[in-house]
Amino acid sequence: MRYRTIGKDPATRREVSVLSLGAMLFGTITDEATSFAILDRFVEAGGTFIDTSNNYAYWVNGTQGGESEELLGRWRRSRGAGDELTIATKLGGRPLAPSATMALDVEGLSAKSIRESSERSRERLGMEKLDLLYAHTQITSVPTQEIVESFAELVTEGAVGLLGASNHYAWRVAEARSLAAAAGLPGYEVLQYHHSYLRQRTDFPSRRSPDGQEGVLSGDHLSYLRSDPELALVAYSPLLGGAYVRDDKPLGSEFDHSGTPVRLAALRQVVKETGATANQVVLSWLIGSEIPAIPLVGASSVAQLDESLAAVDLELTAEQRERLDAAY
Structure with missing residues (x-):
């Protein structure tokens, strides 16, 4: 395993594995025994970065979520896991019913x-202090100043270490971070978005985001990240639900544009040269990109996780990276 440091403050920064494990479906679709086996294998391989949310996975059984955090809490207690792991969770998107x-x-x-939900997350996870807490939603009429101050209070009190934002527009992130900096308060240091090798169209409306951009890493985000290399990027759903390697998992209409076949051709070329799977090439590309990302991978079996873990040791040549980057 390889590692990188996220966060600037020596009191809160963390050294995390360059691959993060997503626990979204643990405790619902993925049963407890399988979830524990996947978590054990991840840690055995040197993985230290695990991701969840307080609303995972409400849509499976018609709940308000919390099943994933509860399972992670049981696993942590049964394994005696402690500060060697970095567990990230999110709040803001939990259904009211x-x-x-x-x-x-x-x-x-x-x-x-923010206060009540963070307390419940700590209880479910069995943690006195949350290592990394994300603001999970931008659907709010709450003033940004209130959000910034509320998250900062948790850090000051020692209830939270690092702060992050997931699925926020770049301008909202910039606004919040500027307000925090001006007030001398801790601000967002980790950004989490849907990001992969193939590029999505951003002109598809959704119920949450009329302009279709919610959750998608945009050019604005990339410019912002480029301007501040100390920000860390976590890329969720990097493998597009299996679409790179499975014929029964077709790409969605958001990838229906002229650039997709060109990038797929470049990807297949590199796959052939390396002998790796398309999934492994995508993960390696993300880890070593100009703006390095920490891929957040899901797994429903130990075998699936092992495929992703192998990508950490896959070294793409400079020429292969240039070819992948240049494909449009």
Whole structure:
């Protein structure tokens, strides 16, 4: 395994594995025994960065979520896991009532919600201090100043270490970080977005985001990250649900544009040269990109996880990277 440091402050920064394990479906679709086996294998391989959220996975059984955090709490206690692991969770998107579909009425990011939800996450995870806490949603009428101050209070009190934002527009992230810096408060240091080798169209409307951009890493995000190399990028769903390697998992319409076949051709070329799988090439490309990303991978079996773990040791040549980057 390889590692990188996220965060600037010596009191809160963490050294994490360059591959993160997503626990979204642990405790619901992925049963407890399988989830424990995947977590054990990840740690055995040197993995130290695990991701969840307080609303995972409400849509599976029509709940408000929390099953993933609860399972991680049971696993941590049974294994005696401690500060050697970095567990990230999120708040803001938990439904106000049980829901089996996309919930529009969510807790949001008021000072009250941030405090109460973070306390419940600590209880479910069995942690006195959350290593990394993300603001999970930008659907809020709460003033940014209130959000910034509420998250900073948790850090000051020692209830949270690092702060992050997931699925926020670049301008919202910049606004929040500027307000925090001006007030001398801790701000977002980790950004989490949907990011992979293939590029998505951003002109598809959704129920949450009329311009289709919610969650997608955009050119604005990349420019912002490029301007501040100390920010860390976590890339969720980097393997597109298996679409790179499985014929029964076709790409969605968001990839229906002229650049997709060109990039797929370049990817297949590198796959042939390396003898690796397409998934492994994509993960290696993300880890070593100009703006390095920490891929956040899911796994429903130990075998799936092992494929992703092998990508950490895959070294693409400079020429291969240049060819992958240049494909449009």
